[in-house]
Amino acid sequence: MENIYHQIYNQIKISKNILLVTHDAPDGDALASACLMIELMESLAKPHIAYCYDEPPRQFNFLPHIEKIISDKNFNFAEFDLIIALDCGGINRTKLADEISGRAKNQSIIDIDHHPKLDDYADLELRDPRAAATTEVLYNFLKANRIKINKNIANCVLTGILTDTANFLYPSTSQQTVEIASEMLVKGAKMPQIMENTWRNKSLNSMKLWGKAMSRLKINSEYNFASSILTLEEIAESGADEEELEGIAGFISNLDNVKGIIFLREQPNGVVKGSLRTSRRDIDVSLLARQLNGGGHAKASGFKIEGRLEETRSGWKII
Numbered sequence: 514m515e516n517i518y519h520q521i522y523n524q525i526k527i528s529k530n531i532l533l534v535t536h537d538a539p540d541g542d543a544l545a546s547a548c549l550m551i552e553l554m555e556s557l558a559k560p561h562i563a564y565c566y567d568e569p570p571r572q573f574n575f576l577p578h579i580e581k582i583i584s585d586k587n588f589n590f591a592e593f594d595l596i597i598a599l600d601c602g603g604i605n606r607t608k609l610a611d612e613i614s615g616r617a618k619n620q621s622i623i624d625i626d627h628h629p630k631l632d633d634y635a636d637l638e639l640r641d642p643r644a645a646a647t648t649e650v651l652y653n654f655l656k657a658n659r660i661k662i663n664k665n666i667a668n669c670v671l672t673g674i675l676t677d678t679a680n681f682l683y684p685s686t687s688q689q690t691v692e693i694a695s696e697m698l699v700k701g702a703k704m705p706q707i708m709e710n711t712w713r714n715k716s717l718n719s720m721k722l723w724g725k726a727m728s729r730l731k732i733n734s735e736y737n738f739a740s741s742i743l744t745l746e747e748i749a750e751s752g753a754d755e756e757e758l759e760g761i762a763g764f765i766s767n768l769d770n771v772k773g774i775i776f777l778r779e780q781p782n783g784v785v786k787g788s789l790r791t792s793r794r795d796i797d798v799s800l801l802a803r804q805l806n807g808g809g810h811a812k813a814s815g816f817k818i819e820g821r822l823e824e825t826r827s828g829w830k831i832i
């Protein structure tokens with residue numbers, strides 16, 4: 514059988530109108546993957562649209578083609594003969610679940626991702642949970658098909674890797690990850706620019722908010738698990754936006770001698786968002802996330818629960 518890399522490339526080549534979709538609340542890897550695919554679509558002169566349910570955060574404005582990603586669903590889904598989902602662990606993260614599951618016979622779905630498999634919705638699936646980022650999976654796809662990696666593609670691949678590994682901090686960073694990153698530098702990727710935009714972008718207020726989350730850290734002695742929270746009021750007061758809040762959980766997970774951490778924060782829609790992190794080899798926090806209808810990776814995962822946070826004598830509770 515033809516290998517999956519070639520099958521996917523052939524499917525792209527024979528398709529006439531392509532919809533690229535990445536997950537809601539997009540992170541660097543999601544957006545870099547979409548931008549990389551836009552670059553490929555343009556080089557193949559393929560009619561396409563790139564869609565993301567939420568607008569890309571401003572900090573990613575440096576990515577090539579980012580301005581072409583739309584968040585308005587002002588397209589006719591029936592007009593696409595190929596849909597490519599990028600970095601979406603499950604169909605729900607595309608925010609096009611109804612359209613995808615009710616698709617016509619002539620519409621194919623390709624899923625390219627590095628999350629553990631949640632559901633089976635694609636006709637062709639390129640999934641590698643060992644890859645540090647979806648852009649690492651895309652790199653393998655490009656190589657297998659001998660597609661030239663130009664400067665734009667190199668910047669996308671490296672952005673996905675740096676943001677999904679917190680600059681090579683997370684254990685998902687493999688020898689291959691570092692080798693790819695190094696090759697991307699040779700091909701013209703600008704590591705300092707990526708880091709300036711994705712990491713050194715915190716405002717004073719958001720730093721103070723991070724401080725609040727740190728100062729509230731507690732360790733549960735029964736489970737040896739650390740926790741912290743931020744309320745909606747605190748987040749609103751600080752003026753920090755959603756993107757500035759990302760990363761707090763990753764930072765807290767630098768705490769030594771615990772099995773893992775949980776970070777809870779209230780969101781404006783009456784939902785509490787939970788982030789789980791661990792740096793221990795023998796712990797898979799995605800099992801807990803999935804129990805709570807969430808998902809993600811063994812070392813970094815999350816969930817959402819309706820409710821709000823209330824302080825009790827023994828800690829915090831979601832009510």
Ligand SMILES: [Mn+2]
Nearest residue numbers: 542600647677
């Ligand atoms: Mn990713």
